[in-house]
Amino acid sequence: MMRMIGRRLALGAFVMWGCVTLIFVIVRLAPGDQASVALGPDATADEIAAARTRLGLDEPLVVQYVSYLGRVLRLDFGESYRLGQPAMDAVLSRFPATLQLTVAAMAMAIVAGLILGCLAGGRPNGVVDRVLSSTAISLQSFPTFWVGIMLILVFALHLRALPSAGSGSLSHLVLPAVTLALPQTAIVARLTRSSLAESMQDGYVQTARSKGLTEREVLVGHALKNSLIPVVTIIGIQTGVLLGGSVVVENVFAWPGLGSLIVDSVAARDYAVVQAAALLIAGVVVVLNLLADLTYARLDPRIRVGAGA
């Protein structure tokens, strides 16, 4: 177990280094010099040259890269010229809102997805199963921003039941969280269903049935735990996807999270904030994947000893 954790940690560190490097490359390749962008169109050539020297942009690329790595290690991403504060501070001040939205959406998706998946998987090809499999496909096919707009149209503009934009109260959270949760529910439900349907064929389920347990006891007590391993993996991965993927939905609902900060910063070429935000999200994703790995090592002893991994 310790060896596995060690290997996972090393891989995580490597991935983070890769992400830092990738972002560095993208930002260096992008047209438009950071110095001239920050100073605006009225800056003179001398001012730009001075800024380039100050930002270290006239050093050789290797030197820039090494000093960049050093600064990233100290979590120093520089100053946001647009917001006038350290980039990481700006990102961290927006992070809680995104986290709130992601957690709310994922919690809904897990609860609804597991329940629907159990109902469908407990009786393959039953009514629930058929309805679920067809709705799941359509839920995953609608663009989330459009679903969000349709929810605004119905619940905010016609029924006047919920606010259409902004944040602050629980009612503000409902529409964006539901929008994000719908496709995730479909993913969790489909996976639970297929994984459960597979477990229900296994020998130990036959044994449990022949002991005279009710179908519900068999499902909850025996089949479900074994079916959860792929579901846990998905939940880990999808939470990361949501963190970054909520960008579009945050935009629809004017949710003051990381997503809107990233979009605005990209538009304004605020490189410092873009780098800090992208790396923060990548870091969270790496940690989430690590947690998912450890969770299913707990669920399945075979992985713990390294046989399944």
Next chain:
Amino acid sequence: MTTTSHPVSTSVGHDAATTTPPLPEMRRRSARRVLGWLRFLPHAVIAGYLFLAVVGPLLVDYDPMVTSITDRLLSPGSTTSDGSTAWLGTDGVGRDVLAQIVLGARTSITIAVLTVTVCAVIGIAVGLVAGYVGGWADTVAARLIDVLIAFPGILLAIVIAGLFRPSIAIVVIALSAVGWIGFARVVRGTALSLRERDWVSAARVMAVPRRSILTRHVLPFVAGPVVAMATLEFALVVLAEAGLSFLGIGLPPTAVSWGQTVAAGKEYLEIAWWISTFPGLALALLVVCVGLVGDQLTARYGGKR
């Protein structure tokens, strides 16, 4: 690990055809015939979209620069000032919504086809080398993928497309940055299993160059899974492109795209619901149909991801 951000995942699909209730022979036969034809409905819809994408500009007379004050926000079915009918209404500056949907199909499908092609080529190359050559090549590919999937796909696309000059090419590059991974995984898996097959071993024994083994004895067998993967990727790309253009990232402002129309309609949601609604429906119908075809292909070629 599996790629799971797919909106139209197929590996968990199940056979609806396995349990047909007992019916008299005649009815069963005709029912099966109807079902058989229904299977091709998504193909027909996709063909319709492709047709629109190719000849669309000939069918509709649309100029994104031309605006008309008198025709603003007309509801679906109203008559415009020049006597024609706006079947799906007009937008905030008097442009026809149906025309925008037709031209948006062209943008979406062009980007999707280009992106899927780029992704397939890169993915096949990486997957073949990683799976067949193995060793360090496999390790390098695996670590590269680990790094790329640490960024939620749309995030990397936003950063790339947003920082460079808007064009169709940059959207394709941005969406391909992570799009090839699915192909690489599928091809790697297939190549790995093919490596030990008899005809490949035989070719190796006869000192056929590795490049020829890859292209003549391995490549043909990855075609099926790659085609199945391509349909899934197509659906994903259409969704992602709409997301980007909804945010106003990537495409030049003169391009017509579904995401842009939906975004523009958001301002007028309360008084003109049709502007945002119809492009979204057009997009969803395409994605559903591509997903259904993808499910059929995956079931047939067993492209296990």
